[in-house]
Amino acid sequence: MINSLTLFVTYIKNFKVLNQVRCASQVLPQFSSEKYKVKRKPFGTIEASDVDYFKTVLSEDRVLTDDNDVLPFNIDWIKNCRGQSKLVLKPKTTQEVSTILKYCNQKRLAVCPQGGNTGLVGGSVPVFDEIVLSFMLMNKIISFDEISGALICEAGCILENLDNYVRERNLIMPLDLGAKGSCHIGGNISTNAGGLRLLRYGNLHGSVLGVEAVKADGTVIDCLKSLKKDNTGYHLKHLFIGSEGTLGLVTKVAIHCPALPKAVSVGFFGVEKFEDILRLYANAKSSLGEILSAFEMADNDSISSTAKNLKLPNPISDYPFYVLLETHGSDEAHDSEKLTRFLEKEMESGLILDGTVTSDPAKMQTIWNLRENIAAAGLVEGYMFKYDVSLPLRNYYSLVPLLRQRLGAKASRVYGYGHVGDGNIHINVIVPKYSPEASSMLEPYIFEEVAKLKGSISAEHGVGFRKPQFIHYSKDANALQLMQQLKQLMDPNGILNPYKVLPEI
Known part of the structure; x- marks a missing residue:
């Protein structure tokens, strides 16, 4: 996307400050363990000697124990989950992560990895007193190949910062999220985040060229190749993509960045019923073909409540459904003509009741703000x-x-x-x-x-913390058994992000 969603990003960036205000006013979410009736597993309990040890591994300012400092790391963005951690560690290197995990594994101290804490299923916050391992200081870009488009960086790099970096070099990140101003690439990889343009650029299993990850015992797994093709044995990187920090902690990422589109256009349409949206989608694939990068829908409540709660303008009138369509191409005049022709044709057919097409960055931002701020607007009500x-x-x-x-x-x-x-x-x-x-x-x-x-x-x-007990609705017993076996192999003491992803046996 060509723009930055200022309101949503500001909301996210202020989240930790807001949580400290909530602490002072005692307006806090209920503890997850109480709300969802979870029993603590038999992990070790953090002692003063453990804190002293971590201060020998990290500088003292990277070992947080003050309640006010720790609180923002305990609460998820939508205020659904709240943990009880008393300790946050902020490593700067893979070796520090390795040393910390090796110690925690020996002591059976549970660990909760955390990136930008923008997750929506409670996967990035503790449940009980797990040590929060924050990657916010592992934020360096290691290398960038402008010919192949291969970017290698640390897991704590903010997605928007990476996108800005590669845009200056005429490429883009293959992933775009509403929370890109705060989310970390390591968290994106660990959750296999989808985003707005999967239709055009595919999912992260295809875009990620390699990863470096640390197992529970501190072993560093180096699969940080930047090759598009590497068929040497099992594709171990895929074990870590989407495993939500339960099999190992991603510390570095190699990702392929596609070319920056020379032309970006956005269409925003009013539609009568959902069946018309499906017909529009089929027609858009046929008429717009290779330049179609996003096809989003939202019902009236989604858009009207967002416009009202966040005082955002809606560029067209009130309709039962809305479609946001985006194109990425190399010729603005050509692409704009195709999109305008599509709009005129579908208005004649009656599938589109009203609409607007624009290539102006400010107008595109206005439209994308409506779509990307729906989640934030819901929290107001x-x-x-x-x-x-x-x-x-x-x-x-x-x-x-x-x-x-x-x-x-x-x-x-x-x-x-x-x-x-x-x-x-x-x-x-x-x-x-x-x-x-x-x-x-x-x-x-x-x-x-x-x-x-x-x-x-x-x-x-x-899946995070909120859905392990429901995962069987999507995976059969044999698949779940294999997942449990992989977890036992790679994290036999179960210290990595416990209570998440997999159901209790």
């Missing part, structure tokens, strides 16, 4: 249950009316939006405040419905 699922396109929107009917007046809003191009819909359920009753009406019901439709309960946000 109350407690948000947030679901991230993928479904066959014919069933893409079917869960939203089902949930509206099921919850009735108990929900302030139920709305859906997401990436039509890859079948990933985000469903937000807003209630005045959290209640076990509302939770029980949603879970496992929504995952049962996803399973009936042969979808996935987690499309791009990961």
Whole structure:
């Protein structure tokens, strides 16, 4: 994307400050262990001698023990989960990560790796008193090959900073997220983040050329090749992509960066019904072909509540559904002509009720702000249950009316939006405040419905802390058994990000 989403990024960057304010006012989320009735595993307990040891490995200012300093690392962005960690460690090198993990493994001290803490399923915050291992100081770019587009960097690099760096060299990062101003590339890799342009640039399993990761016992696994082709044995890098820090901690990344598009255009359309969105998508693939980079949808509640809560302008009138379409190409006049022709044709057909097409950066920013700030806007109205699922396109929107009917007046809003191009819909359920009753009406019901439709309960946000008990709706018993065996092999003491991803045996 060509622009920076100032409001959303500022919101994220101020998150830690906001949490300290909440601490002072005692307005804090409930402890995850109490809210979700989780029992602590038999890990070791941090002693003063452990803290003293870590101060010999790291400088004292990189060992945080003060409650106010530690608090922001204990609370996730949507205020759903809250841990009880008393210790945050901030390494600067892979060797420091290795030394820390080796010590923790010997002492059976649980560890919670954390990047930008922008996750939405509780995977990046502790549940009990796990040591938080923050990668924020591992933020160096190691090398960049302008010919091949291979970038090698440390895991704590902020995605937007990397994108700015490669844009200056006429390339872009293959991943673009609403939280790019705060999220870390290591966290993106560890959760296999999807983002807005997977339709054009594919997922991270294809873009990541190599990784360096540290196992629970401190062993460094160096798979940091920057080659597009390397068929020597098992593709070990794929074990760490999407494993959410449960098999090893990603410390360095090699990623392929595609060419910076010379022309970017955005279309924003009003649509009558969801079936028309599917027809538009099919027509867009046919008419726009190779320049189509994103095809997003949002229902009326998604856009109207975002515009109202965050005072963002909507460039077109009020409609039941909206489509945001983006193109990346090499000829602005050619691409703009194709997109305008598409708009005119589909308005004549009746699929598009109203719309606008622009290549102006400020106008594109206005449109993208509406789409990318939907999650932030939902937090203004109350407690948000947030679901991230993928479904066959014919069933893409079917869960939203089902949930509206099921919850009735108990929900302030139920709305859906997401990436039509890859079948990933985000469903937000807003209630005045959290209640076990509302939770029980949603879970496992929504995952049962996803399973009936042969979808996935987690499309791009990961499983984290919130969904291990539901993973069987997407993976069969044999697949789960193999995952458990891999976990036992690579982390026999279970110290890496416990209570996450895999269900209890």
